[in-house]
Amino acid sequence: MPSIKDVAKKAGVSVTTVSRVLNNRGYISKETRRKVEQAMKEIDYTPNQIARALQRNQTYLLGVIVPDSNHPFFAELIKYIEMYAHEQNYKILICNSADNREKEEKYIAMLRENRVDGIIMCSHTLDIEEYKKVKLPIVSFDRIIAEDIPYVCSDNFRGGTLATEYLISKGCQRLLHISGPLDLDMLSNRRADAFKLTCMNHNIPFKIIECEFNKLTFDYYWQLINDKVSRELDHFDGVFCSNDMVAYALYVYAYQQGIKVPEQLKIIGYDFHSFTRMLQIPKLTTIKQPIDNIGKILCSTLIKMVTGPEEEMISNTIVDVELIEGDTA
Known part of the structure; x- marks a missing residue:
């Protein structure tokens, strides 16, 4: 040999x-x-990777736990995490939690057994104390876990403000927001906070309908619109959706019902991932999260925690967003 x-x-x-x-x-x-x-x-x-890992006490393996790798946002986020990890000579292990507490616990245990250097947490089903017990460097996406666990997120509050103010500037007088579950302490819920505050500042009547976080498929969003949103559409002329998939599902429903978008109903999404960019009819009005930059920062932050001094505090990162004008608002 x-x-x-x-x-x-x-x-x-x-x-x-x-x-x-x-x-x-x-x-x-x-x-x-x-x-x-x-x-x-x-x-x-x-x-001999195993021997080298033992010698350096470092495996150059990073764990990435996501709720659903098939969702366009997380699929694209994984892509950029892997690209940057590869540039730094790291490999990644991808775990699909399906937002299931038991699966997430098992995956964390598996990653520890495989001696990963650290974990990027994009799934958050466990209690905060459980993450503190992991005893590995962790960086969180879109959730505040603890002072010594940094997070990376888009500027959700600014995104919610941009979307709501844009709908109002286009003449909307009654607004609806389809949000994530507001009982979870997720940074993405700052979008709903901004929506509510902006509506109140402009004296605009509003309502919020919550999605379930562990159901991220188009079929679920379609069912949600048929079961809950459809009965509200006569009362609202603008809808800010928490992600682009639910925004597109709403557009399809409106089209089938003969509701003209954007003349009768204006729709704004949030994400601007590959699914959104692929669709040109209609071109969705949305808030762009820079997924490439988020993936790079998640990865670089974790590597810095792995390789830097143990006592060094790593700061949180909030990434700016922008409004992408399309045909739906």
């Missing part, structure tokens, strides 16, 4: 240089790196 010495001999460099290439440490010229990587390929050298 080829060794690191064989690689060094084949590439015409020192063992130390090969080690630096493998560990991505110190300055290595592009030509030297190319020679080492070519030598590894020619003699079929594969680093």
